[in-house]
Amino acid sequence: LKDLFVGLDLGGTWLKYGVAGADGKLLARGKKPSHGQESREVIFGVMEEAVAEMKAATADVGQLRAIGVGSPGIVDYEQGKLVGGAPNLPHWEGADIRGELGRRTGLKVYADNDANVMALAETRLGAGRGARNAIFLTLGTGIGGGILIDGELYRGSWFAGAELGHVPIKFDGRKCNCGNVGCIEQYASAPGIIQTYRELCEAAGRTCPDEVTTEHIFGVADEDKEAAETIRLTAYYLGVALSGFTNVFNPEVIVIGGGVAEAGDAFIRKVEDETKKLAMRESASRLRVVRAQMGNEAGTVGAILLAAEGYAKEKEGRA
Numbered sequence: 395l396k397d398l399f400v401g402l403d404l405g406g407t408w409l410k411y412g413v414a415g416a417d418g419k420l421l422a423r424g425k426k427p428s429h430g431q432e433s434r435e436v437i438f439g440v441m442e443e444a445v446a447e448m449k450a451a452t453a454d455v456g457q458l459r460a461i462g463v464g465s466p467g468i469v470d471y472e473q474g475k476l477v478g479g480a481p482n483l484p485h486w487e488g489a490d491i492r493g494e495l496g497r498r499t500g501l502k503v504y505a506d507n508d509a510n511v512m513a514l515a516e517t518r519l520g521a522g523r524g525a526r527n528a529i530f531l532t533l534g535t536g537i538g539g540g541i542l543i544d545g546e547l548y549r550g551s552w553f554a555g556a557e558l559g560h561v562p563i564k565f566d567g568r569k570c571n572c573g574n575v576g577c578i579e580q581y582a583s584a585p586g587i588i589q590t591y592r593e594l595c596e597a598a599g600r601t602c603p604d605e606v607t608t609e610h611i612f613g614v615a616d617e618d619k620e621a622a623e624t625i626r627l628t629a630y631y632l633g634v635a636l637s638g639f640t641n642v643f644n645p646e647v648i649v650i651g652g653g654v655a656e657a658g659d660a661f662i663r664k665v666e667d668e669t670k671k672l673a674m675r676e677s678a679s680r681l682r683v684v685r686a687q688m689g690n691e692a693g694t695v696g697a698i699l700l701a702a703e704g705y706a707k708e709k710e711g712r713a
């Protein structure tokens with residue numbers, strides 16, 4: 395019988411989950427409403443059900459060894475606890491993911507920030523496969539980040555590191571909800587891109603459609619001057635941030651995921667060009683900026699890898 399691991403990808407709306415061996419190849423998967431607005435008890439109940447479902451689906455293939463969880467917010471990886479707020483899960487702060495889920499399932503539990511978990515999936519099996527040093531960014535409603543150094547996730551001194559969305563690129567820029575101003579999240583997240591477009595339309599004396607989306611902006615760029623300028627500026631803003639990361643970390647690869655990256659490879663090429671233009675030549679010489687490959691599965695597969703790697707390390711430690 396094979397060692398199997400369940401991965402849980404928790405979001406404000408959905409819990410996505412799957413089960414696989416240490417290779418991360420999904421044997422079964424599922425998705426349920428996470429009831430993220432409700433109490434911790436309710437959310438843990440949904441997680442427990444998902445684990446039971448994955449266990450039943452693979453009973454004749456192998457033995458569940460551990461659970462990996464990717465959660466929004468700041469997660470203390472050593473303790474498996476939420477130490478920072480997750481705005482989409484109002485009662486989740488302080489949740490003892492390892493303790494509670496361990497009690498409910500009898501399994502070892504590993505928990506980490508959702509962007510870290512996605513970074514693990516992309517650098518082990520996705521667009522950054524094989525990299526020892528890599529940066530991962532997910533561009534969506536906000537910006538999540540992950541940093542891989544010497545093949546391991548870098549979490550910071552008390553697990554609050556790799557908040558790459560909160561690197562300021564403009565010292566007199568837009569206010570950010572982290573308390574600072576000018577964070578890259580305010581410019582290259584979906585709401586940030588839409589704000590840039592609105593500002594440009596206003597400056598050009600046009601009214602911008604109410605329900606504008608990033609898909610719309612990318613879709614009309616050929617015939618809409620302000621949309622084209624929005625994309626140019628967004629690629630430039632990202633280039634400013636990524637050139638900084640490049641000079642600090644000298645990564646082999648920067649992987650960009652999330653809804654905004656779905657805009658396509660042409661946009662990613664622009665971001666790469668800006669980054670290479672701005673970074674120190676030596677740092678950026680062999681750098682690749684690539685679009686994430688794991689799509690919606692990054693969170694689930696990353697959580698499985700988190701569990702599999704945590705379990706393997708613990709076993710080694712005991713041996």
Ligand SMILES: [Zn+2]
Pocket residue numbers: 559560561570571572573574577579
């Ligand atoms: Zn910020």
